[in-house]
Amino acid sequence: xxxxxxxxxxxxxxxxxxxxxxxxxxxxxxxxxxxxxxxxxxxxxxxxxxxxxxxxxxxxxxxxxxxxxxxxxxxxxxxxxxxxxxxxxxxxxxxxxxxxxxxxxxxxxxxxxxxxxxxxxxxxxxxxxxxxxxxxxxxxxxxxxxxxxxxxxxxxxxxxxxxxxxxxxxxxxxxxxxxxxxxxxxxxxxxxxxxxxxxxxxxxxxxxxxxxxxxxxxxxxxxxxxxxxxxxxxxxxxxxxxxxxxxxxxxxxxxxxxxx
Numbered sequence: 001x002x003x004x005x006x007x008x009x010x011x012x013x014x015x016x017x018x019x020x021x022x023x024x025x026x027x028x029x030x031x032x033x034x035x036x037x038x039x040x041x042x043x044x045x046x047x048x049x050x051x052x053x054x055x056x057x058x059x060x061x062x063x064x065x066x067x068x069x070x071x072x073x074x075x076x077x078x079x080x081x082x083x084x085x086x087x088x089x090x091x092x093x094x095x096x097x098x099x100x101x102x103x104x105x106x107x108x109x110x111x112x113x114x115x116x117x118x119x120x121x122x123x124x125x126x127x128x129x130x131x132x133x134x135x136x137x138x139x140x141x142x143x144x145x146x147x148x149x150x151x152x153x154x155x156x157x158x159x160x161x162x163x164x165x166x167x168x169x170x171x172x173x174x175x176x177x178x179x180x181x182x183x184x185x186x187x188x189x190x191x192x193x194x195x196x197x198x199x200x201x202x203x204x205x206x207x208x209x210x211x212x213x214x215x216x217x218x219x220x221x222x223x224x225x226x227x228x229x230x231x232x233x234x235x236x237x238x239x240x241x242x243x244x245x246x247x248x249x250x251x252x253x254x255x256x257x258x259x260x
Contacts, residue, residue, distance in 0.1 A: 001225055001229060001232060001245070001248070002041060002230065002232070003039050003041075003231075003232055003236055003242075004039065004041045004042070004043055004197070004232065004233045004234070005034040005037075005039035005041070005235075005236045005237075006045065006200075006201055006233045006234055006236075007030060007033075007034055007042075007235060007237055008027065008030055008031065008034070008043065008044055008045060008060075008064070009045040010045060010046050010047040011045075011047060014026050015030070019046070019059065022055075022056075022059050027063045027064065028063060028066070028067040031063075031067040031070075032068060033237060034068070034070075034236050034237065035068045035070055037236040037242060038236060038242065038246065039070060039236045040070070040071070041071040041073060041094075041231075042068070042070050042071075042072050043073040043075050043096065044057075044060050044061065044072055044073065044074055044075060044085070045076070046075065046076045046081055046085075048077055048078050049078050049081045050078075053076075053078045053080045053081035053084065054080055054081065054084035055084075056081070057074070057078075057081040057082070057088070058087075058088040060085070061085045061088040061089050061093070062088055065089070065090050071092075071093075071094065072093050073094040073095075073118075073120070074086065074089075074093050074094065074096060075096040076096075079107040079108060079111065082095065082108065082111055083111055086111060086114075086115050086117075092115070092116055092118075093115075093117050094118035094119065094159075095108065095111060095112055095115070095118070095119045096120045097119065097120030097122050098119055098120070098121055098122070098144075098148075099121065099123075099144065100124060100125065100126040100140060100143055100144055101124065101126060101127070102126065105147070109151060112148075112151070113151055116157070117157070118157050118158070118159055119148075119153065120161055120197055121144050121145075121148065121158050121159065121160050122161045123138075123140040123141050123161065123162050123163055123182070124140060124163065125140060130163050130165055130175070131163075132171065132175070133174075133175075133178050134178035134179075134181040137162050137179075138182060138185065138186070138189055141160055141162075141182070141189065141190065142189070142190070145158070145190055155190075155194075156195075158194075158195070159195045159196065159197040159230065159231060160186060160195070160196050160197070161197050161198065161199070162178075162179045162182040162183060162186075162198065163179065163202075164179055164198050164199055164200065164202040164203050164220075165202060166202060166203065166204070166205040166206055167203055168205065168207075176220065179198065179224075180223055180224070180227040182196075183198075183228055183229055184227050184228060195231070196228070196229050196230050196231070197229070197230065197231040197233060198224050198231075198232060198233065199233040199234075200217050200220070200221060200224070200232055200234040200241075201217070201233070201234065201235060203220055204216050204217055214240050214241060217234075217241050218240060218241055218244045221241065221245055221248060225252045226248075226252060228252075232245060
């Protein structure tokens with residue numbers, strides 16, 4: 001189970017200011033802290049980057065890669081920023097992400113075809129809405145997998161995201177139980193060793209306080225691990241959640257157990 005750091009977000013004031021000023025210092029420190037904590041990869045969440053997207057994404061990619069030797073995931077809905085990030089990357093970057101939405105297919109799929117990195121595939125309806133149950137998510141998986149195969153995207157490049165939703169949604173509990181079912185079912189449904197990814201922080205959007213956020217993420221993370229999740233997008237700088245992630249991985253990873 002890979003721990004993908006979600007900490008590098010332009011919505012964080014310090015990171016947002018650093019990007020505006022093209023100041024590498026805060027980004028370098030954050031990337032190194034994530035590596036020190038045990039991140040297996042770093043998600044560069046640049047947001048939409050409405051101004052100078054190419055320059056800013058290039059700056060982010062180069063700064064992170066100069067700071068740490070970790071795989072990176074480019075997390076932006078701006079195709080100009082995505083293209084610039086892919087061009088700036090030394091090696092392969094993963095694309096976050098694609099779905100059945102027509103705009104994503106038109107703007108992101110060509111980049112997926114041009115580059116060889118992994119692609120995160122969101123199990124959403126074509127209108128961008130989250131399916132209400134496991135059946136809807138699996139229907140989305142079949143449709144998206146078919147589209148990507150017809151575009152000559154190799155199955156091993158795809159990480160399916162069944163979309164963890166906020167518990168505060170009216171049906172949040174039920175939806176997140178459906179996420180676990182989908183993770184368990186996808187390999188049999190699609191007929192190959194499917195890889196999956198989940199965004200843990202989505203679970204506690206709207207939490208009343210940090211304690212509640214931590215408590216519920218700690219409860220759900222082992223469920224994801226037991227279901228067979230391959231990658232967790234999470235805050236690797238929260239020691240309590242990180243400890244649960246490491247312990248869960250140690251139990252479910254299939255390797256010789258140690259207490260470390």
